Amino acid sequence: xxxxxxxxxxxxxxxxxxxxxxxxxxxxxxxxxxxxxxxxxxxxxxxxxxxxxxxxxxxxxxxxxxxxxxxxxxxxxxxxxxxxxxxxxxxxxxxxxxxxxxx
Amino acid sequence: xxxxxxxxxxxxxxxxxxxxxxxxxxxxxxxxxxxxxxxxxxxxxxxxxxxxxxxxxxxxxxxxxxxxxxxxxxxxxxxxxxxxxxxxxxxxxxxxxxxxxxxxxxxxxxxxxxxxxxxxxxxxxxxxxxxxxxxxxxxxxxxxxxxxxxxxxxxxxxxxxxxxxxxxxxxxxxxxxxxxxxxxxxxxxxxxxxxxxxxxxxxxxxxxxxxxxxxxxxxxxxxxxxxxxxxxxxxxxxxxxxxxxxxxxxxxxxxxxxxxxxxxxxxxxxxxxxxxxxxxxxxxxxxxxxxxxxxxxxxxxxxxxxxxxxxxxxxxxxxxxxxxxxxxxxxxxxxxxxxxxxxxxxxxxxxxxxxxxxxxxxxxxxxxxxxxxxxxxxxxxxxxxxxxxxxxxxxxxxxxxxxxxxxxxxxxxxxxxxxxxxxxxxxxxxxxxxxxxxxxxxxxxxxxxxxxxxxxxxxxxxxxxxxxxxxxxxxxxxxxxxxxxxxxxxxxxxxxxxxxxxxxxxxxxxxxxxxxxxxxxxxxxxxxxxxxxxxxxxxxxxxxxxxxxxxxxxxxxxxxxxxxxxxxxxxxxxxxxxxxxxxxxxxxxxxxxxxxxxxxxxxxxxxxxxxxxxxxxxxxxxxxxxxxxxxxxxxxxxxxxxxxxxxxxxxxxxxxxxxxxxxxxxxxxxxxxxxxxxxxxxxxxxxxxx
Numbered sequence: 001x002x003x004x005x006x007x008x009x010x011x012x013x014x015x016x017x018x019x020x021x022x023x024x025x026x027x028x029x030x031x032x033x034x035x036x037x038x039x040x041x042x043x044x045x046x047x048x049x050x051x052x053x054x055x056x057x058x059x060x061x062x063x064x065x066x067x068x069x070x071x072x073x074x075x076x077x078x079x080x081x082x083x084x085x086x087x088x089x090x091x092x093x094x095x096x097x098x099x100x101x102x103x
Numbered sequence: 104x105x106x107x108x109x110x111x112x113x114x115x116x117x118x119x120x121x122x123x124x125x126x127x128x129x130x131x132x133x134x135x136x137x138x139x140x141x142x143x144x145x146x147x148x149x150x151x152x153x154x155x156x157x158x159x160x161x162x163x164x165x166x167x168x169x170x171x172x173x174x175x176x177x178x179x180x181x182x183x184x185x186x187x188x189x190x191x192x193x194x195x196x197x198x199x200x201x202x203x204x205x206x207x208x209x210x211x212x213x214x215x216x217x218x219x220x221x222x223x224x225x226x227x228x229x230x231x232x233x234x235x236x237x238x239x240x241x242x243x244x245x246x247x248x249x250x251x252x253x254x255x256x257x258x259x260x261x262x263x264x265x266x267x268x269x270x271x272x273x274x275x276x277x278x279x280x281x282x283x284x285x286x287x288x289x290x291x292x293x294x295x296x297x298x299x300x301x302x303x304x305x306x307x308x309x310x311x312x313x314x315x316x317x318x319x320x321x322x323x324x325x326x327x328x329x330x331x332x333x334x335x336x337x338x339x340x341x342x343x344x345x346x347x348x349x350x351x352x353x354x355x356x357x358x359x360x361x362x363x364x365x366x367x368x369x370x371x372x373x374x375x376x377x378x379x380x381x382x383x384x385x386x387x388x389x390x391x392x393x394x395x396x397x398x399x400x401x402x403x404x405x406x407x408x409x410x411x412x413x414x415x416x417x418x419x420x421x422x423x424x425x426x427x428x429x430x431x432x433x434x435x436x437x438x439x440x441x442x443x444x445x446x447x448x449x450x451x452x453x454x455x456x457x458x459x460x461x462x463x464x465x466x467x468x469x470x471x472x473x474x475x476x477x478x479x480x481x482x483x484x485x486x487x488x489x490x491x492x493x494x495x496x497x498x499x500x501x502x503x504x505x506x507x508x509x510x511x512x513x514x515x516x517x518x519x520x521x522x523x524x525x526x527x528x529x530x531x532x533x534x535x536x537x538x539x540x541x542x543x544x545x546x547x548x549x550x551x552x553x554x555x556x557x558x559x560x561x562x563x564x565x566x567x568x569x570x571x572x573x574x575x576x577x578x579x580x581x582x583x584x585x586x587x588x589x590x591x592x593x594x595x596x597x598x599x600x601x602x603x604x605x606x607x608x609x610x611x612x613x614x615x616x617x618x619x620x621x622x623x624x625x626x627x628x629x630x631x632x633x634x635x636x637x638x639x640x641x642x643x644x645x646x647x648x649x650x651x652x653x654x655x656x657x658x659x660x661x662x663x664x665x666x667x668x669x670x671x672x673x674x675x676x677x678x679x680x681x682x683x684x685x686x687x688x689x690x691x692x693x694x695x696x697x698x699x700x701x702x703x704x705x706x707x708x709x710x711x712x713x714x715x716x717x718x719x720x721x722x723x724x725x726x727x728x729x730x731x732x733x734x735x736x737x738x739x740x741x742x743x744x745x746x747x748x749x750x751x752x753x754x755x756x757x758x759x760x761x762x763x764x765x766x767x768x769x770x771x772x773x774x775x776x777x778x779x780x781x782x783x784x785x786x787x788x789x790x791x792x793x
Binding site: 019022023026028031084096098099100 | 250766769773777
């Protein structure tokens, strides 16, 4: 087993855990945490492919990861902001009760 | 014996000629002010009217004096003032006024008689609630009539002529609450309008031929030799020259205004108006305007006459005049309304004037016009005084014995009556009527008019005797006893009576001052004027005829005092003739079954055309548009709207379907997302393997 394979496995595991959390949890914050896990699994993949790829001396993979983390941070901030506003308005963070936007 | 001075073509207008326009303008302005006054301002309106006509009289007398002074210096005055009213291309339409003996005499007469009648009206109309309106109309009439007199342009004359017609209409219908008055006003307006249409045609023709509507303008006027030569060289068919045809058209207008047969029917009905109106408008001035018009355009009427001969136009004027004179006098014999007798008498006397113009020239006709104006105004005002005294009674059969109840009215009325009959020597009518008879005797065309006019004189004496005997003789047959009229009415009567006598002396054969003045000749006093061939015999014959008429009247009616229900003395003798005369020789009935029936029929045809034909076309077009609108609506609702509605429905259904996917459950979205990722991954996996 090459180190790359191990990393990919860990990343896949991490993604699966995140996905499971996002799909099964009803608490909006926990869904957000699951999404963060999935994002980080993707970051791990990026780093791994860079580190064991043809040009490890270039900083491409790291740059991708850093951008991704920055975007994820912004996304998390927006997501949490929304959740807080909804909580203030509806006194709940349960996603099943947040169904007022159905068509 | 008499040397002729030719008219000097155009003297520089003197100051009085320059301000001649003020004579009609002042009463017109007064009428305008009176129109704005409240009905209650009686004194103001009467003062205004009388004051304005006094100013006109003063100016008229000054103008007359100016012309007289010129004439005494052996100079015939004809001063004109013209100005351009409209300029169209190279054609000018000029208006202006003229001061010559003809207009000066007429001005003095109209304003003087007008003033007296205005003063009289104050007493006559005192109790009427429309006092102010009356004086407004009267002033307007006076202004318009004076305008007719001074006009030097046939167009300006026509304008004033129509204004006179309008005021006549307004004043006949003054008591418009009475249906008879309203109908009479309408009849007068329409009948005179028939003549005016011909007048207008003549005017347009004149302008087309000569390019001018001005009478006298330094040789360039329509009545001056250059223009007359042009008119004489044109032939209008039927053996007439353009001058003759235009003259006849203008005469048709004059016949309408002056009540000549067959357009006389309006004048007797016009007696529905207040009596001062009858005196001023329908006896002294307006009806004489037609005669004045013919006198004014006399050069046109007489154009082309051979020496001592006559023209077609003048011959027609003579025959119409002579026929009217006898015709109206016959009807007057059998009338019972005091004013209607006088009205038919006026028609008859206007016929005399026309005949005088046609046979003897301007001076003969105008002399009778002037004397007639005074004695007929006197008779009408006297009749007004009688009616006033009898509380509005107008039927002569219900009067009688007023000789003692109204002595002053009787005295003046008798003077007027004798003047009208032509009682010899001291009454003006004798001299003016004799002038006409003399002209008729020497007329070269035919002698018949002479005998007609003599017969008319006999009838005149007869019907006036009948009337006077009925009204003043015998004993009172009416209701409440009569009373004498107030001084404000009697004084004008006295003044008019004075002139009805003395005015004749300005035109006797021994001293033919009037005709000399009008024609611009020197007047010499010579007794031998009477010695002209056959003149004394004519005077004797005419005197005989007058006495015969008076005697016949007295024999039939004198001192009989018949009851109102009794048949007339003449009726007992010749009933069918009497009935025909009483019914005005059926002229109204004739018009009723011919002209009026034709118009009624024509109106019905027009009505039918309007309703059925034009109405049908309009209805058809409307129906077509309605059909188009229905079609349009069908297209709109079913095609255009249908397409649009269908599109909207589809959009709405599609939106509904798509909206169902929007569940609002975040978990569902995430699951779909995850599923999509798995599917994507599977596709990538399988495609990389392939």
